[in-house]
Each structure stands twice: as C-alpha cells, then as structure tokens.
Amino acid sequence: MNKITVIGLGNYGLDELPYGIYKLLTAGEKVYVRTLEHPVIQELPEVEWHSFDDIYKKHDQFPAVYQEIVAALLAASEKEGVLYAVPGHPMVAESTTQLLLEADAAVEIKGGKSFIDDLFTAAKADPNDGFQLLDATAFDVRQLNIRNALIVTQVYNQIVASDLKITLLEHYPADHPVRIITAARNADAAVTEVPLHELDHEFSESNLTSLFIPAVQGAGLYGELSELDRVMTHLISPDGCPWDQKQTHASLRRYLIEESFEFMEAVDEDDIDHMIEELGDILLQVVFHAALAKREELFDIREVVTVVTDKMIRRHPHVFGDTVVNNLEDLNQVWEQEKRNEGKVKREVKMEKQFADLFMTLYDKVKEGASLEEALQEVKHETR
Secondary structure: OOOOOEEEEEOOOHHHHHHHHHHHHEEEOOOEOOOOOHHHHHHHHOOOEEHHHHHHHHHHHHHHHHHHHHHHHHHHHOOOOOEEEEOOOOOOOHHHHHHHHHHOOOOEOEEEEEEEOHHHHHOOHHHOOOEEEEEEHHHOOOOOOOOEEEEEOOOOOHHHHHHHHHHHHHOOOOOOOEEEOOOOOHHHOOEEEEEEEOOOOOOOOOOEEEEOOOOOHHHHHHOOOOHHHHEEEHHOOOOOOHHHHOOOOOOHHHHHHHHHHHHHHHHHOOOOOHHHHHHHHHHHHHHHHHHHHHHHOOHHHHHHHHHHHHHHHOOOOOHHOOOOOOOHHHHHHHHHHHHOOOEEEEEEEOHHHHHHHHHHHHHHHHOOOOHHHHHHHHHHOOOO
C-alpha cells in the first residue's frame, strides 16, 4: 500500500493557502477531493481534480458516505501514491481523515488553516474560555457540557437544524442565544443570533454553516445534578447554613420518609407539579447524604450514581447483554441470579419489605378516612 497524503485546503481561497500546499496541488498530480464545493478548487481549474461528490448522492447518511470515500482512497493507494484534499485542516472535524488513520493506512497529514480561528473571530469569543466541538450529523447528547461554549458543525439545512434544536432544548433554556455562522472568514462571515427555540426558523441551506452556542450560566444550570451537588456542598460548608452544617446521616433519616409520603400523596392526586417538587425533595435527600459523606471523605455523589448505574446494567442482561427472557418468570430468575452473582445472600425475613408493607397499609387506611390511631388499631387486629 502506497502513502496517502491528506492536505487541507483551508477555510477560504488561494490568498490564505500555504505555499507548500499550493505547490503540491499544482505539481501535475491527480488530486482526490471530498467535494468540489471549495473556493480553492474553483480558483485552480487546471488541477486534475477527482471528486467524491457522486458518493454523497448515493447515501442518506454521512457515515456511509465517508466509509465509501475511504474505501476508494485505500483501493487507489494499492496502485499508487494518493493525494487527497479536504476543506479546512485535515485533523479538524474531518471524519475521512480519522477513518484513514483507523484503517492503519500509511497516512501523512499536511495542514491547512482550519475554520476554528475564523469562527471564533466571527463569534467574538475566546476559545481559551473553554469550548466543545461536535458534529451535527453524529450528535451524541451524552458528550454535551453546557458549562462550556459549544460549536456544532455541518448544520447544513433546516432539517438538521430542527433535529438539533429539539435535542438542545432538553438541556438549554428556550431563549438561550445561538449564533448561526455561515462562511466564517473574519469580517466576511454571515452571523445571525437567534434564541434557541427559533434556530430552525428561516434557516438557509449551506454546507458552510456552524453554530456557536455560549456557555450556560446562572439559573440555566439549575437542571444539572452537578449544580445541585455544588449548592448542597456549599450549604454544609463553614460558609453555609447553620442548620445544614450540623446535620448527620442519622438526623436526616426521617426526612426521606416524610418526602416519600408527600410524593405518594402527589401520585394519588395526579398532581404533576407536586410530583416534580416532591421528587426534587427526595433527590435532595440523596444529594444531602452524599455531600455529608464527601465532607467526611467517605464517598461522593458520583460514586452513588456509578454504583446504581452499574447495578441497573448488570441486573438487566436481557436488555444490555445477550440473555434471552420469554416471560416474567424468566425475568425474575435472571434478576435473582444477578443478585446471587453479586454475593447477596437470600434472606427469609426482609425487614425493609415488612416495614414497607406496614407503611402502605397504614397509608391506605388513613387515605380512606381513618385516623392514624384507628389505622394502627386495625393493623394490630389484622396482624394478630
């Protein structure tokens, strides 16, 4: 296999193209290009360009396009050295470069200017403040960190913008500003700022459009578990609240029961707002205990979340693994087997379940109109 040289065409025309790249392009060799839609290509019609634009028309999804392009480049390198040109810089938001490197091909990278500098200039933002760079066509919300500025590339039409908006609205305030930047090149960039909920309104189609979304601050972070953890940690600190500071795991026990009771009432009343509030109060108890443990250098909220996430995946091998279940009996057997694998010993008497049964019986009788004393007497009579 011969060497594949990947070169960057930069973010604009010949006046910004490095001289070394210009010499490579005009040396008389055939040049493969991902797309002919680039100013440098239009300014060098004498170069023997071999475009992969036809591959774009064959597939509905970009990953399939990139896979076929890379397969064609690898096949060509079996016969001769390959010169492959891409927009911007080969190592910035260029999937085909990454696929070539993963294929363990003989690849040499020769840079061109990326769009990042021009985009930050157009957005009037400093990358030193922190940012993420994600691809709209392969957007994974799990990578999202709203505390940093976000750049989203390849927002090339209204459909992509609409899908992206729906996802982002789950994490950003609806009125959070979004800068739509097309053809970023310093003062020549087209920059439009809109609230997030209007992102896809009158959206122009262009393969040169990216989004710049500033970091979320203040009340916009209140939906983040880490922010609740930060607030609780501050409340139990020396600069925090005197009541919170003196609490212990033992002193907080009753509140978990109280908040659970209030949530049950909200469920019975089918009161959604009340359910949200009471679930928040239950979550507060979890975060409160974790903050106390962190202060004592025992554990923290991340360990709590890690343990329960691991447990849910481990105890559902029929969902996250290859185990097959055909009915509820199979499911119960899988659950019990996983618990045995964890080393849990089956107990004949489970006090927590007896307590829960007693609590629910008392709760139901009180909801039916009995006083607590009457409910207790009835339960005593029934359990004799």
